[in-house]
Amino acid sequence: MATPIETHVDLASLPKQERLARMRHSAAHLLAEAMLELFPDAELGIGPPIDTGFYYDFRLPRSLTPEDLAWLENRMRESVARRLPFQMASISREEALERWKNQPFKLDLLKDLEDGAITQCTHGNFTDLCKGGHVNHTGEIGAFKLTSVAGAYWRGSEKNPQLQRVYGALFETEEELAAYERQLEEARRRDHRRIGKELKIFELFDETGPGHVVWLPNGATIRRELQRWMEDLELERGYRHVVTPAVSKRQLYVKSGHWDHFHDAMYPVMEREGEEYVLRPMNCPSHIMVFASELHSYREFPIRIAEFGNMHRWEKSGQVSGMSRVRIMTLNDAHIFCTDPAMVEAEVEGVLRLMEHAYGVLGLRNYRYRLSLADPDDKEKYVDNPEMWQKGEALLRRVLDRLGLNYFPAVGEAAFYGPKIDVQFMTAAGKEETLSTIQVDFHFPRQFGLEYIGEDGERHQPIIVHRGIISTLERMVALLIEEYEGNFPLWLAPVQAVVIPIADRHQPYAREVAGALRQYRLRVEVDDRNERMNAKIRDAQLQKVPYMLVVGDREAEGRAVSLRVRGEGDQGSVPLTEVVERLRRERDERLLTPGVHPAAPAPAAGG
Numbered sequence: 001m002a003t004p005i006e007t008h009v010d011l012a013s014l015p016k017q018e019r020l021a022r023m024r025h026s027a028a029h030l031l032a033e034a035m036l037e038l039f040p041d042a043e044l045g046i047g048p049p050i051d052t053g054f055y056y057d058f059r060l061p062r063s064l065t066p067e068d069l070a071w072l073e074n075r076m077r078e079s080v081a082r083r084l085p086f087q088m089a090s091i092s093r094e095e096a097l098e099r100w101k102n103q104p105f106k107l108d109l110l111k112d113l114e115d116g117a118i119t120q121c122t123h124g125n126f127t128d129l130c131k132g133g134h135v136n137h138t139g140e141i142g143a144f145k146l147t148s149v150a151g152a153y154w155r156g157s158e159k160n161p162q163l164q165r166v167y168g169a170l171f172e173t174e175e176e177l178a179a180y181e182r183q184l185e186e187a188r189r190r191d192h193r194r195i196g197k198e199l200k201i202f203e204l205f206d207e208t209g210p211g212h213v214v215w216l217p218n219g220a221t222i223r224r225e226l227q228r229w230m231e232d233l234e235l236e237r238g239y240r241h242v243v244t245p246a247v248s249k250r251q252l253y254v255k256s257g258h259w260d261h262f263h264d265a266m267y268p269v270m271e272r273e274g275e276e277y278v279l280r281p282m283n284c285p286s287h288i289m290v291f292a293s294e295l296h297s298y299r300e301f302p303i304r305i306a307e308f309g310n311m312h313r314w315e316k317s318g319q320v321s322g323m324s325r326v327r328i329m330t331l332n333d334a335h336i337f338c339t340d341p342a343m344v345e346a347e348v349e350g351v352l353r354l355m356e357h358a359y360g361v362l363g364l365r366n367y368r369y370r371l372s373l374a375d376p377d378d379k380e381k382y383v384d385n386p387e388m389w390q391k392g393e394a395l396l397r398r399v400l401d402r403l404g405l406n407y408f409p410a411v412g413e414a415a416f417y418g419p420k421i422d423v424q425f426m427t428a429a430g431k432e433e434t435l436s437t438i439q440v441d442f443h444f445p446r447q448f449g450l451e452y453i454g455e456d457g458e459r460h461q462p463i464i465v466h467r468g469i470i471s472t473l474e475r476m477v478a479l480l481i482e483e484y485e486g487n488f489p490l491w492l493a494p495v496q497a498v499v500i501p502i503a504d505r506h507q508p509y510a511r512e513v514a515g516a517l518r519q520y521r522l523r524v525e526v527d528d529r530n531e532r533m534n535a536k537i538r539d540a541q542l543q544k545v546p547y548m549l550v551v552g553d554r555e556a557e558g559r560a561v562s563l564r565v566r567g568e569g570d571q572g573s574v575p576l577t578e579v580v581e582r583l584r585r586e587r588d589e590r591l592l593t594p595g596v597h598p599a600a601p602a603p604a605a606g607g
């Protein structure tokens, strides 16, 4: 016999997150109930709450359609209207085995439960194996909507059957649900995977494999501009650039510790001529080799070694996504070798100032800094050296405070070899992601036995600052596509201007206009297709080209163009020389939008 369990709960007294979790999980019960009416043979998986709603996994005789979702949602609302109580009860294993004898996934879950700890939950005529966490009755479920269906393996393992996971969004009020849906819509509108395809920025081919981005000419142009700009900024700040190989002997990463901490995330080992080689997961050991290739004097410090270095991570194929989660990426990497903590502090400050400058030019605003610290209780994950951790943390805190930057500490987020500052960006989908980092490292120098000759003529150990500024080019371009919605500022726009001749007889002048712009390395195309002018203008707008230069008889006569600016429309007739000057200036000053100067970096507090 099932033994009822009293579970009345005063919802209003609970913290909002717990109240929501109960509503969301309860809604999953209603979804399972509805599904069994639609498919009496449906096999039920699990139905937990998630941070925007809930899901339930099912094995079904066919794929669900949008019509099915609408039907299920209506059926759920019927149960809501009936205000059916959720009744928990304790049952014996025999009863449970009998009740779910046709539900293989429930039987599988039962194996994990101790006798005496098996409970069920009933509302109306539906009973599910469940450990609790509901509202009192179905009328207390908030505002919800079934949103999507995705494939999911039972217990997350590819060896198990694939199920259909039905997602629902659920919030306390209709207003909150509507706000969430608006945000989803915004994320869809800005999605770099869609825009990247439409604007021919990148492709992912089945033949090249998941996570291996192919940069098309438009994407390669954006990438080159970013890299040139960054390398120039680095040159101005005393960095020296190197080029190091993507493949090294496995032993190098054993020595660095990457192999121990990281080999699951590396491509498999290649063996030739009795040697083992790997694709590098990080550039640090390569730059350490460069540093160690000669014995340096203290006078040469700080030594800043930089490279747009490619790295390789074996992400599971289910986890790669567009350009934001990939397997091969190119990092705006540098390692700054310092003699002492005071120099480290000055260099970290310089890196933070460079970050503020770079993000200002790119118009990025939606970020904050995270001071990522070790978890002192986790000796497994972090190098055991309390003094090193304390020194590093204090130093990073001082710099962040001095610059008056917005930051928050996070325990357990450090690299295995040292504390770091992470730059946390808010994506269009509303998720916070680490874009870039600055790490202070007392560990690798010891690991590699690095030395330099100090002022006293003795040998000393340097300290390394690892840093990225604009992250990997893959992640940065994904972020910029979403930030700009594909409307790249002129200096980054793959095609900066399109010349549109009104009729065939205007083509010679159109080519002349293009030539005048190209002379200054402006990226310009002539649209000489046999199309109507309006169609050409529309296509250039769809490709988000910043400038359209329409030329006809009057323009050819007056050595002018009829100027159309993205987002601003028709500007009328403008002399060609003026247009060339305007575009050059806008490009060279890296203006974000026509006539708008990049915002100055956030002011630093005095120190």
Ligand SMILES: [Zn+2]
Pocket: 025, 026, 029, 121, 128, 130, 131, 132, 133, 134
């Ligand atoms: Zn439940």
Ligand SMILES: [Zn+2]
Pocket: 282, 283, 284, 335, 466, 467
């Ligand atoms: Zn590094």
